[in-house]
Amino acid sequence: MTTNVVVSEQPKQLRFKEYKRWLRVTLYTILLLTGQCTATLLGRLYFDKGGKSRWTASFVQSAGFPILLPLLFYSQKHAKSTKHPNIDSCKTKPKPSMICSFYLAFGLMMTAMDLLYAYGLQYLPLSTFTLVCASQLGFNAIFTFFLNSQKLTALIFNSIVVLTISVALLAINTESEDTKHLPKEKQIIGFFCSLAASATFSLHHSLLQIYFEKVIKTETLSAVMNMNFYPMLIATCGGSVGLVASGDWKNLQTEMKEFENGRVSYVMTLVWTAVMWQIACIGMLGLIFEVSSLFSTVIGNLELTITPILAVMGFGDKICRVKVIAFLLAIWGFLSYIYQHYLDDQKNKENRSNGLEFSKGEEQI
Template identity: 80%
Template sequence: MSTNIVVTEEPQPLRFREYKRWLRVTLYAILLLACQCSATLLGTLYFEKGGKSRWIASFVLSAGFPILLPLLFYSQKHVKSTKHPNNDPPKTKPKPSMICSFYLAFGLMMAAMNLLYTYGISYLPLSTFTLVCTSQLGFNAIFTFFINSQKFTALIFNSIVVLTLSIALIALNTESEDTKHHPKEKQIIGFFCALAASATFSLHHSLLQVYFKEVVKTETLSVVLNMNFYPMLIATFSGLVGLVVSGDWKKLQTEMKEFENGKVSYVMTLVWIAVTWQLAFVGMLGLIFEVSSLFSIVIGNMELSITPILAVMVFGDKIYGVKVIAFLLAIWGFLSYVYQHYLDDQKTKKNISNGPEVSKVEEEN
């Protein structure tokens, strides 16, 4: 005698929810790319039109964090209203002191990243700066290998080699004809600051993955928002301390008067830098929540391929032969990285689909 348990087809509402999920993913990706490109262009505009304070520019990168407050309140209210609907016991949570130490560490890391980023974008043409920032992918591959146990594949290795060649070409041509305001020495400083900012960014995301998987062991909307809001608060406070200690706050009125487009334009430029960066972070957080931290990095790095083209259109950056080759190499490295991510995703789906779809219980008399 045998008894078969028949599994019915996937219900339509489940498929509809999946479509809605990927619609949200698409909207988050568009928000991330559009706002990240806009924020980078506005950051360059600030220095192009007469802005001089790196501390002010660094401060506004995180100062827009209050925009996240409505989402934060909503997420916490939603968690309270849906807490243990099935009377399941709560998961063991890490101690508040441990969580606060992570907030502090990530906040200080973010503050350092903001300052390095600001020095890079102030000393380099925008197209050169974004090409240097493509090193994020290479750094991310290295950090995920050592920290997140990500395997090195031929495509990942190819991506690292190609991106390294691209960065080397830029490093050897910092004296190119697109130099406008800064001598070669400052361009070299800008190059290494942009490189260090990229490394810090990749390390931040790798450690963020560890935090979600090993410390809090969840990626709920509330947890993801908390991990962005409180480090942003600490980074903003750190930038404010740097602004006061450096004395740059005293130059604010003078800088505002000397800004080429006027006082209103000066204020609006800084305000929109803060707003667009925070909206970009909302897109990034959405991708982390809906898919993964790694996926958010891959989508975010698409901006590095778009911005050099926008830099030529908006700021008239010159595209000479070496920069074109570096740009094409960066695109090649990026596509290799994305394709490897696609293969990993397909492999994961295949493993799931090959799992037990029908359970059979056989009894023989």
């Protein structure tokens, strides 16, 4: 009699857990889209209104990490209070030196990625920049196939093809009314730096998934905050070294004086860029361990379909026919990914349902 009650309660418990999980996924999605979209627009505003230092633009992408200290302390305190000695003792914990080496590697990777993104933002119109960054989906599909055992389905392959065509169209049409004031060489540099940043970003995501699944083998708030905070600290140090070594720090006062919107606007642009990137990173890491690196990249690419529209409204970017075609192809690739995730989710639900029915049958026997 007791067994039947326990079994009947299992579907309710599973539904409640699934509901809580998707609430978290929704929250992380909002954080990622809001933070990434706002930070990208502010990054373009910095260069548009007189900013010239790529190392400054790179530095602020990670320099906001101190605002996460309260959340970091809370997550560690919560992890200690909920720690189960019997369960934790069964797990083989990685050595601190190994974890530190991962933090260092991810931090240096972020430094390079931030600098590449800064080149792209400086040398390309925002609408073109975001469309090139849509190639993250294609790169992520390749990296997850080789590193995360992600199946390369027909829908994902379709996305790779259309996104490649989209990027190729932009590559052969870099010159537009928005970039006539820039030399052709700088436009090409901006294009390939954006492409390289997208590849680095996707590799970063896939390696993060390996880190969570294979190295620390845990999916907790503490693990997410640690992987956000410490690599950001390393990336900030790397950005500081670059800022000093390049000599850009000497020109910060001059930049502030010459900024079109004034000194206060200059400071607030950099400060809020730093803050919004931190919000975006929390959302990104949350989606990685709640779902997968592929899903996190898909949601991040949704911002790349919103920003070109905002760029036309806020910065007066020109939308030529090539950009329209590239934009439609990017949407096509994005929807293909979303539909593949829908199919995977339905299949997982069926598997869980079949497993539950099987367990009920065993209990009755």
